[in-house]
Amino acid sequence: xxxxxxxxxxxxxxxxxxxxxxxxxxxxxxxxxxxxxxxxxxxxxxxxxxxxxxxxxxxxxxxxxxxxxxxxxxxxxxxxxxxxxxxxxxxxxxxxxxxxxxxxxxxxxxxxxxxxxxxxxxxxxxxxxxxxxxxxxxxxxxxxxxxxxxxxxxxxxxxxxxxxxxxxxxxxxxxxxxxxxxxxxxxxxxxxxxxxxxxxxxxxxxxxxxxxxxxxxxxxxxxxxxxxxxxxxxxxxxxxxxxxxxxxxxxxxxxxxxxxxxxxxx
Amino acid sequence: xxxxxxxxxxxxxxxxxxxxxxxxxxxxxxxxxxxxxxxxxxxxxxxxxxxxxxxxxxxxxxxxxxxxxxxxxxxxxxxxxxxxxxxxxxxxxxxxxxxxxxxxxxxxxxxxxxxxxxxxxxxxxxxxxxxxxxxxxxxxxxxxxxxxxxxxxxxxxxxxxxxxxxxxxxxxxxxxxxxxxxxxxxxxxxxxxxxxxxxxxxxxxxxxxxxxxxxxxxxxxxxxxxxxxxxxxxxxxxxxxxxxxxxxxxxxxxxxxxxxxxxxxxxxxxxx
Numbered sequence: 402x403x404x405x406x407x408x409x410x411x412x413x414x415x416x417x418x419x420x421x422x423x424x425x426x427x428x429x430x431x432x433x434x435x436x437x438x439x440x441x442x443x444x445x446x447x448x449x450x451x452x453x454x455x456x457x458x459x460x461x462x463x464x465x466x467x468x469x470x471x472x473x474x475x476x477x478x479x480x481x482x483x484x485x486x487x488x489x490x491x492x493x494x495x496x497x498x499x500x501x502x503x504x505x506x507x508x509x510x511x512x513x514x515x516x517x518x519x520x521x522x523x524x525x526x527x528x529x530x531x532x533x534x535x536x537x538x539x540x541x542x543x544x545x546x547x548x549x550x551x552x553x554x555x556x557x558x559x560x561x562x563x564x565x566x567x568x569x570x571x572x573x574x575x576x577x578x579x580x581x582x583x584x585x586x587x588x589x590x591x592x593x594x595x596x597x598x599x600x601x602x603x604x605x606x607x608x609x610x611x612x613x614x615x616x617x618x619x620x621x622x623x624x625x626x627x628x629x630x631x632x633x634x635x636x637x638x639x640x641x642x643x644x645x646x647x648x649x650x651x652x653x654x655x656x657x658x659x660x661x662x663x664x665x666x667x
Numbered sequence: 668x669x670x671x672x673x674x675x676x677x678x679x680x681x682x683x684x685x686x687x688x689x690x691x692x693x694x695x696x697x698x699x700x701x702x703x704x705x706x707x708x709x710x711x712x713x714x715x716x717x718x719x720x721x722x723x724x725x726x727x728x729x730x731x732x733x734x735x736x737x738x739x740x741x742x743x744x745x746x747x748x749x750x751x752x753x754x755x756x757x758x759x760x761x762x763x764x765x766x767x768x769x770x771x772x773x774x775x776x777x778x779x780x781x782x783x784x785x786x787x788x789x790x791x792x793x794x795x796x797x798x799x800x801x802x803x804x805x806x807x808x809x810x811x812x813x814x815x816x817x818x819x820x821x822x823x824x825x826x827x828x829x830x831x832x833x834x835x836x837x838x839x840x841x842x843x844x845x846x847x848x849x850x851x852x853x854x855x856x857x858x859x860x861x862x863x864x865x866x867x868x869x870x871x872x873x874x875x876x877x878x879x880x881x882x883x884x885x886x887x888x889x890x891x892x893x894x895x896x897x898x899x900x901x902x903x904x905x906x907x908x909x910x911x912x913x914x915x916x917x918x919x920x921x922x923x924x925x926x927x928x929x930x931x932x933x934x935x936x937x938x939x
Contacts, residue, residue, distance in 0.1 A: 467845035604736045605830035617725045625718050
């Protein structure tokens with residue numbers, strides 16, 4: 402299984418789609434970084450915001466919501482088309498006959514998860530050391546300009562996921578949040594990949610639907626996925642529900658792939 | 668054909684989704700309000716209301732994905748066989764385009780129709796005589812835009828493939844929605860649009876043209892109900908704009924279908 406995952410990863414990482422999305426994300430992160438530099442140049446330490454609060458994925462970033470609205474469509478581009486590409490180029494037959502059906506499905510799922518996670522976390526991780534070295538580390542200001550001892554601020558911080566972790570280690574917390582963001586992107590990509598293994602998915606365009614429909618259905622029951630994906634979101638959230646949903650997606654994907662791997666598709 | 672008819676049932680789901688918060692309302696709902704909801708009236712040019720815009724755009728994206736292969740599917744497997752029996756490809760394309768337009772019309776009417784029907788059954792709907800005008804423009808704008816964009820997905824898919832084609836067209840639509848976030852809009856939106864000469868950008872943005880309440884009308888009663896920003900943004904201008912987009916996409920489609928070589932390699936198998 403790991404051999405197949407490794408092989409698929411090496412193929413996926415060389416694909417134009419993964420490379421383009423990676424550099425696209427890198428460009429928008431760098432754009433955020435340089436526009437921040439331009440904006441905060443010359444600010445006094447006492448006025449300056451905390452460097453992690455001006456990261457691209459933070460609530461206060463100007464462009465991140467526009468990025469997150471693309472997210473349901475972007476997340477499938479790096480790796481989720483993997484199965485359909487293999488099927489349409491008939492490579493599926495060669496790989497499956499060599500590594501076995503079960504190893505193929507699960508190995509590919511691991512590859513899809515890891516590649517998507519890497520694409521959706523590395524560009525954002527790069528911004529953390531850049532901010533750390535450029536801005537004064539003593540800066541603790543809040544971009545919403547709410548004083549740190551005010552009840553509004555304290556209650557909003559309590560709504561962060563693992564708020565105690567944030568209070569003690571804000572930089573490590575940012576790394577953790579970005580890795581979680583990448584992992585969620587990976588889970589969603591695996592979900593789309595799993596759906597693509599169904600026979601009714603004849604065209605690649607259909608692969609865009611599962612994640613998009615899922616996130617829109619959440620929107621329908623008043624769950625805005627943007628609040629869950631951005632960092633330092635002070636609104637009330639259902640953390641347990643978030644974890645359960647992710648686990649359900651993982652269980653669903655594993656179950657479907659287990660069923661598929663038992664069927665002879667050659 | 669049966670596959671595509673099945674997809675039209677999603678219009679009922681989209682219609683229900685659009686009016687879900689009206690279901691069981693204590694007072695009856697004005698028909699105009701339902702039409703405004705479907706034409707993105709919840710979007711107020713600020714980042715926080717983007718989910719509202721996306722929610723009502725969901726039906727448009729859904730249709731594009733399902734019908735984005737309606738014409739393109741003939742160019743994938745057995746295309747050589749299929750087109751060797753087709754003497755006039757432009758005529759064939761025009762015929763398929765007409766069928767696609769029929770599907771679009773059914774989808775749009777079914778979406779708004781089911782929305783109004785569901786609210787009428789659960790909370791009641793009050794109708795005014797100007798609703799006919801609003802409904803006409805809503806169906807016209809939505810149908811023409813959906814038609815132009817779905818046809819573009821099909822045409823681009825012939826050259827690229829279905830996923831790349833959707834990436835280009837979907838990306839363009841998302842850009843149209845997000846374009847306002849590049850500006851720092853403060854105070855009255857209408858005033859901002861006119862004072863800063865951004866009106867041209869607004870007027871040529873197809874997604875903004877879909878929003879009925881932002882328009883102005885020569886009919887006084889309709890103008891009182893809409894024109895929320897008090898700007899000279901005529902409903903007929905948008906109608907003309909969408910017709911233009913649809914005609915351009917048909918012409919481009921004719922040229923591409925005429926020039927394209929028979930597809931011997933299935934493009935769906937390439938790099939994603």
